[in-house]
Amino acid sequence: MLQKMKGTYDLHDTMPLVHDIERAIQAVSRLFQYQEIRTPHFELSELYHRSVGESSDIVSKETYDFKDRGGRAVTLRPEGTAGVVRAYVENKLYAEPIKPQKYYYVGSMFRYERPQKGRFREFRQFGAEAFGSEHPELDAEVIAYAITFLRALKLKNLTVHVNSLGDATSKTAYRAALKAHIAPHLETLCTDCQTRYHDNPLRILDCKVDTRHEALQTAPKPLDYLTEPDRQHFDAVIALLKAMDIAYTIDNSLVRGLDYYTHTVFEIKVDPDLLGNQNTICGGGRYNHLVESLGGPSTPAVGFAFGLERLMVALEAAGLQGKVQPLYCYVAALDESSVKYAMALMQSLRMRGLTCNMGFERKSLKAQFKQSAHQHARFVIILGEAEIASKTVQIKDQTSGDSFSVPLDEVYSTIMAQLSTASDCETCGHKGASS
Ligand code: HAM
Numbered sequence: 001m002l003q004k005m006k007g008t009y010d011l012h013d014t015m016p017l018v019h020d021i022e023r024a025i026q027a028v029s030r031l032f033q034y035q036e037i038r039t040p041h042f043e044l045s046e047l048y049h050r051s052v053g054e055s056s057d058i059v060s061k062e063t064y065d066f067k068d069r070g071g072r073a074v075t076l077r078p079e080g081t082a083g084v085v086r087a088y089v090e091n092k093l094y095a096e097p098i099k100p101q102k103y104y105y106v107g108s109m110f111r112y113e114r115p116q117k118g119r120f121r122e123f124r125q126f127g128a129e130a131f132g133s134e135h136p137e138l139d140a141e142v143i144a145y146a147i148t149f150l151r152a153l154k155l156k157n158l159t160v161h162v163n164s165l166g167d168a169t170s171k172t173a174y175r176a177a178l179k180a181h182i183a184p185h186l187e188t189l190c191t192d193c194q195t196r197y198h199d200n201p202l203r204i205l206d207c208k209v210d211t212r213h214e215a216l217q218t219a220p221k222p223l224d225y226l227t228e229p230d231r232q233h234f235d236a237v238i239a240l241l242k243a244m245d246i247a248y249t250i251d252n253s254l255v256r257g258l259d260y261y262t263h264t265v266f267e268i269k270v271d272p273d274l275l276g277n278q279n280t281i282c283g284g285g286r287y288n289h290l291v292e293s294l295g296g297p298s299t300p301a302v303g304f305a306f307g308l309e310r311l312m313v314a315l316e317a318a319g320l321q322g323k324v325q326p327l328y329c330y331v332a333a334l335d336e337s338s339v340k341y342a343m344a345l346m347q348s349l350r351m352r353g354l355t356c357n358m359g360f361e362r363k364s365l366k367a368q369f370k371q372s373a374h375q376h377a378r379f380v381i382i383l384g385e386a387e388i389a390s391k392t393v394q395i396k397d398q399t400s401g402d403s404f405s406v407p408l409d410e411v412y413s414t415i416m417a418q419l420s421t422a423s424d425c426e427t428c429g430h431k432g433a434s435s
Pocket of ligand 1: 078079080081082111113118119120121123124125127128129258280281282283284285286302303304305306307308309310
């Protein structure tokens with residue numbers, strides 16, 4: 001039997017939770033005025049080499065690269081920022097009159113990583129990218145957007161970790177200080193860190209192997225090397241988080257694994273009891289030079305991305321399961337000749353916004369009641385020859401246990417009257433058909 005590939009998964013029984021998450025993404029994006037953008041799942045490999053960076057783990061070890069039939073070097077997208085920036089430049093979105101331009105996206109990303117809980121080879125991100133303002137308000141708004149999304153999902157026990165790498169001058173000064181500090185200990189660090197020392201020294205700080213190494217514990221802090229304007233930017237972001245009542249922790253070892261970051265970097269972590277080691281559900285930061293380096297005008301930008309699988313595990317572990325859309329009417333046809341009347345009744349109820357289902361297997365009434373119970377149907381509507389002859393159906397309210405006879409053309413109004421205490425339906429907006 002063919003099986004799914006390592007690091008991939010099928011989604012079926014958790015779809016209600018996926019839909020809750022997608023509804024929250026849309027609702028919160030509307031509140032913050034971010035527009036959806038969809039970009040391709042594959043791009044020229046060069047895009048990721050020039051943005052995420054040659055020396056990043058993602059590009060050096062994890063991309064799915066292939067040559068297409070035209071001989072082009074192509075990569076399945078490992079993250080969303082590079083593609084959105086490419087689209088921003090290529091479509092001249094910077095010329096749009098509304099500033100800053102704010103986009104969000106949801107979709108699959110691909111990284112050839114060692115699969116484990118919360119780490120997949122195809123995983124989904126909800127990401128956001130905001131272009132066109134260098135002011136700290138945009139950094140703070142992006143963090144507020146991420147936190148508001150998690151509040152909409154009712155997820156608690158989170159920590160927002162923030163740090164600043166500053167711009168080029170600060171980063172260069174810090175890189176030199178870090179290298180000078182690490183140099184005497186280089187041979188005692190893991191082999192990956194020995195390579196990082198030359199290619200990407202900041203990444204040594206988030207090494208998972210050498211976490212307890214004394215050289216890392218005593219390493220200089222990026223914040224101590226910020227130029228005055230960079231320090232002011234970071235202080236302003238922190239002041240804005242305080243003003244918006246968003247709790248945060250300054251994390252001196254947070255550097256992020258992608259090359260494009262400048263200034264603010266942040267991650268949102270959930271309690272490790274919920275997720276174990278892969279407890280970072282969101283990562284992001286500012287990237288003021290990426291648009292320009294990909295051929296666009298100099299445009300400051302900031303964004304984030306959530307890993308949706310990790311978010312789902314955290315929600316489930318916190319007892320926040322998806323909300324199943326309710327089934328209101330289960331129509332039980334008693335015999336062959338009633339089936340077409342059952343179909344006609346369902347169609348008229350569905351057209352008016354009521355969820356309906358029936359059995360399609362000509363089972364006994366008892367078996368149909370059992371099916372309706374599995375589907376948590378609120379009402380069972382019974383239709384047989386006698387009901388069709390008298391144009392009257394039997395309705396059983398499964399919640400109260402009451403049964404009543406109702407003329408066929410009053411089924412809808414009767415059910416709506418029973419539901420009238422409920423609020424509006426979330427899916428169809430119909431009065432009374434609430435979840
Ligand atoms: P990232 O930190 O590489 O950042 O990924 C963001 C989030 O995606 C992680 O915090 C994690 O929750 C999730 N994630 C990453 N890899 C995997 C995996 N193999 N399996 C499951 N989940 C995973 C970025 O991708 C940046 N583009 C974020 C950004 C947007 N920065 C600015 N704008």
